Amino acid sequence: MDFRWSAEDEAFRQEVRSWLNEHLVGEFAALGSGGGPADETGWDVRLAWEKKLGEAGWIGLGWPTEYGGRGATITQQLLFNEEYAKANAPARVSFFGEGLLGPTLIAFGSEDQKRRFLPGILKATELWCQGFSEPDAGSDLANVKTRAVLDGDEWVVNGQKVWTTLAHHAHWTFAVVRTDPDAPKHKGLSYLLLPMDQPGIEVKPLKQLTGSAEFNEVFFTDARTSADLIVGAPGDGWKVAMGTLGFERGTAFLAQQLHFQHETEQVIDYAKKHGLTGDPIVRQKLADAWIGVQIMKYNGFRSISKLLTTGSPPPEASISKLYWSHWHRHLGELEMELMGPWSEVLAGPDYELEEFQSSFLLSRAETIYTGSTEIQKNIIGERVLGLPREPAAS
Numbered sequence: 142m143d144f145r146w147s148a149e150d151e152a153f154r155q156e157v158r159s160w161l162n163e164h165l166v167g168e169f170a171a172l173g174s175g176g177g178p179a180d181e182t183g184w185d186v187r188l189a190w191e192k193k194l195g196e197a198g199w200i201g202l203g204w205p206t207e208y209g210g211r212g213a214t215i216t217q218q219l220l221f222n223e224e225y226a227k228a229n230a231p232a233r234v235s236f237f238g239e240g241l242l243g244p245t246l247i248a249f250g251s252e253d254q255k256r257r258f259l260p261g262i263l264k265a266t267e268l269w270c271q272g273f274s275e276p277d278a279g280s281d282l283a284n285v286k287t288r289a290v291l292d293g294d295e296w297v298v299n300g301q302k303v304w305t306t307l308a309h310h311a312h313w314t315f316a317v318v319r320t321d322p323d324a325p326k327h328k329g330l331s332y333l334l335l336p337m338d339q340p341g342i343e344v345k346p347l348k349q350l351t352g353s354a355e356f357n358e359v360f361f362t363d364a365r366t367s368a369d370l371i372v373g374a375p376g377d378g379w380k381v382a383m384g385t386l387g388f389e390r391g392t393a394f395l396a397q398q399l400h401f402q403h404e405t406e407q408v409i410d411y412a413k414k415h416g417l418t419g420d421p422i423v424r425q426k427l428a429d430a431w432i433g434v435q436i437m438k439y440n441g442f443r444s445i446s447k448l449l450t451t452g453s454p455p456p457e458a459s460i461s462k463l464y465w466s467h468w469h470r471h472l473g474e475l476e477m478e479l480m481g482p483w484s485e486v487l488a489g490p491d492y493e494l495e496e497f498q499s500s501f502l503l504s505r506a507e508t509i510y511t512g513s514t515e516i517q518k519n520i521i522g523e524r525v526l527g528l529p530r531e532p533a534a535s
């Protein structure tokens with residue numbers, strides 16, 4: 142396989158690099174890449190940066206031009222992410238809009254919905270959160286109990302969502318709700334778009350291991366949204382939600398490996414700086430971490446090749462998810478080991494964490510969200526290995 146890029150792709154790379162050189166300055170450059178799409182480190186600066194990206198047309202790179210995107214190829218999206226990670230640019234804040242809802246609307250939304258919502262995502266003026274999980278519906282998403290009933294020209298929604306990342310910053314939520322309680326579990330669901338700023342929606346923060354509260358409980362009490370803000374038809378909720386999860390497990394991983402490469406380099410630098418590289422066990426662990434980055438890189442290329450030929454994320458995306466989430470856990474543990482006793486000391490008041498501490502703690506969640514380890518193994522078993530379906534729980 143030839144991994145070199147075409148002249149056209151190299152020109153695109155140069156365009157990205159020049160733009161970042163010119164604009165990634167001052168407070169934006171000072172922030173670094175810290176955190177991830179699901180946390181709020183340096184939120185205000187990141188939001189201002191996201192708007193700059195939007196103005197310059199770097200959001201929705203792969204979206205069709207007729208909807209304001211750039212129609213970039215997957216290779217170009219990869220190159221953008223590579224340059225972005227190399228430049229140590231701020232973690233993106235529009236993951237839920239750009240990464241999840243936008244592609245879902247392009248695939249399943251009405252023309253009116255696309256015209257209404259895609260521009261706000263492209264300019265980062267409207268932020269979104271993902272209202273899927275509930276107290277009894279996580280891995281078993283089809284168990285959603287939040288109810289929506291049509292009342293004239295509005296849906297009226299009652300129930301509760303949980304683990305809703307960044308709901309306190311979001312203007313809108315895309316939620317899976319039950320619209321037909323008499324239909325079989327997967328068939329009675331619908332996919333609604335609801336404005337967050339209304340009396341019927343209450344957002345309650347959930348404090349995490351990191352000391353901050355990036356995700357929330359969201360309570361709906363006669364919350365309302367317009368009847369036409371349903372994506373697909375009533376009863377299509379499962380199909381549309383699976384589309385969203387496909388995007389979550391698919392192209393959104395492109396940037397990940399590059400971010401991890403950068404983090405591994407920081408770990409190696411830390412070990413050198415603190416005179417730890419003479420320890421043979423540390424040396425072995427550093428080498429293992431680096432090998433893991435290379436495996437992710439080539440496995441990423443493999444998934445991208447499949448994506449290019451089939452047009453949709455392959456089930457092997459689950460292999461990537463499993464691999465990176467466990468690899469990152471181990472890297473976090475190595476970071477703590479290298480920091481030694483300092484790993485247990487806070488950097489400052491108000492639970493201020495060092496980058497390694499924060500990364501270690503956040504890595505514990507990575508084997509849960511976007512489909513837990515066990516669920517990924519089920520997917521690989523059934524869709525890659527062709528094993529019989531898991532027996533239904535009694």
Ligand SMILES: Cc1cc2nc3c(=O)[nH]c(=O)nc-3n(C[C@H](O)[C@H](O)[C@H](O)COP(=O)(O)OP(=O)(O)OC[C@H]3O[C@@H](n4cnc5c(N)ncnc54)[C@H](O)[C@@H]3O)c2cc1C
Nearest residue numbers: 271272273274279280281304305306506509510511513515
């Ligand atoms: C940091 C973070 C951010 C999140 N952000 C969002 C968000 O923005 N929006 C949103 O909707 N959700 C979000 N989630 C929720 C996430 O999608 C769920 O946590 C995940 O789907 C697991 O569901 P659960 O927590 O209910 O656990 P459960 O589904 O109850 O699982 C509990 C345990 O049982 C295992 N298990 C479950 N079913 C099976 C099975 N069939 N076979 C084998 N083992 C099984 C699981 O692997 C897990 O170990 C977030 C979660 C985290 C940790």
